[in-house]
Amino acid sequence: MKIYKKNGKKFLYDMVKGILRPATPEEKVRQKVVKYLVEQMKIPIEAIETELLLSSIDNLSKLRADIVVWHINEATNSEECLLIIEVKAPHVPLTEKTLEQVMSYQSILKSKYVAITNGEDLEIYQIRENGTAQLLTTELYTYEDLINSNVKFAKKRTMRRLSFDEINYHRYINMLIDKGYIGEETDPALHPFLAELQNFILVEPISCVLPIQFKGISLEQDLGYSFHTYGNAAGGSFPGYYRGFVVKTLDGNEAIYRIGMFGTAKLINDPIYGNRKSYTVLNVATEDMLGYHNSLELNIDNSISKRKTEYRFFHNGRLTAGKKGSVKIEKVKNYVSKYAPDLLVEDKIYLGSLPNNMSISWDQGQQFIMNLLLYANIRDKLRNDIKKR
Known part of the structure; x- marks a missing residue:
């Protein structure tokens, strides 16, 4: 050219x-x-x-x-x-x-x-x-x-729910790392759990009748998995598969929340971001009448703790409200205390626990998913309130 x-x-x-x-x-x-x-x-x-x-x-x-x-x-x-x-x-x-x-x-x-x-x-x-x-x-x-419509249609690709033995296969885990769904520097001991977590999030069927009422919000519809990309406040983006849910929010409005797991890139002497380790994040993105954005970016490597046969998820409360910049963590905790006080545990936001070394059923993971949706909605509500001032 x-x-x-x-x-x-x-x-x-x-x-x-x-x-x-x-x-x-x-x-x-x-x-x-x-x-x-x-x-x-x-x-x-x-x-x-x-x-x-x-x-x-x-x-x-x-x-x-x-x-x-x-x-x-x-x-x-x-x-x-x-x-x-x-x-x-x-x-x-x-x-x-x-x-x-x-x-x-x-x-x-x-x-x-x-x-x-x-x-x-x-x-x-x-x-x-x-x-x-x-x-x-x-x-x-x-x-x-x-x-003349002389065309052929591609066969629709579908994911299936994999067994824990299939999830734990090293070639499958390496594929997730290569495709950017697990951070290349994430502790290998976490790999089987993270592979199962992604498969659970994307394709585990909901085993109960919708809607699911939960602490002021309601899960109205399961949209299944689809390919999207959402950016964060630092200018990064996370393209890949997300599971979408239609949620009736704390304000009574409907919004689409999408959950996905991704690995971040390892950076060495980057002109903008400098040096950064690669890790794995859990993202919750929101689509509503105001547009779409990344509501929650949870660094899994630093945010989970092992307890006997399960992993517990916590978030430190960090939040950025667009051009308004960083929000004081104490303010975030005050909003959580107002709308979901039981999420405050050990001075952190507790998002739930999931079993390790086994397939995760919907019954076992439902509260974790609902906590993610609720916490993302609280964060969105705080962002919107700050932007109105």
Whole structure:
């Protein structure tokens, strides 16, 4: 890809519009994808449009589609949208939110297909009659293939609940470390428990009837596992699988809480973060009417203690409220004391215990999950109260 320099700045040639654009990481991906569409998928350049303002279709829309492919419907002799592609920079993982984003464009353009890409991976979906998106296989499809629906669908990957013997298998644990779900410097003695903890969180079925009422909140719906990414206050991000729950909060509103386990990266002489050990964290993220954010980041390596045949989980109460900065730990504890006083144990926030050296059932882990959801909700409530002042 040729880079042009002008006045000390770098530009790329947009082969669709015939102009130079700033050579941003996203623009590099966009031009790489356009080249792939033309050279590999045999899509005519005149059928491709970049950065389409959707206000041209719906004057109330403020959205903009990265790449749109058009075709002529021979039956009606009218131009129709065939494919919409959402482009992300190479370092951005493709998640459910990326797909939701391009689907919001599809609701206006009514395309037959949507796709998401970061330049490394390209996922193409066909829109079914019920409005859902079904993933295609990774085969190379041409323009004519898409027009004529000459496509194949990928088999849906599903996780299954693994036995403790399977969890304890060294190759499985090494896979979790390699995929970034267990920190590479986390104590190996914790590995079997953490492998079981992740499997329990993601796929252990709920064995009781919903909703589950618990100390002022209510677990209304189990959304299962899905791929997401959420960032923390320090600028880090945690892409991977989370288990989602619809929760009626202390304020009586509904929000989605997602729980996932991840390993942090080991850093040596990083220009921003310096040196940092790798460890394993348990994250609880929130999605509500105000947006989405990481509610709780629990450093498992430093926050659990072994007691006979179980591990107990504690949190120190640290919290950051956006631009307001760090919140005094005593203030966090005061909020916990107000809404869930029994979580204050040994001057820390106690989140529950889970058995070691065995599979964890829902009955054994339900209180831990509910404590996580409740504590995350209390933290969100405190953040919101601080931001209103």
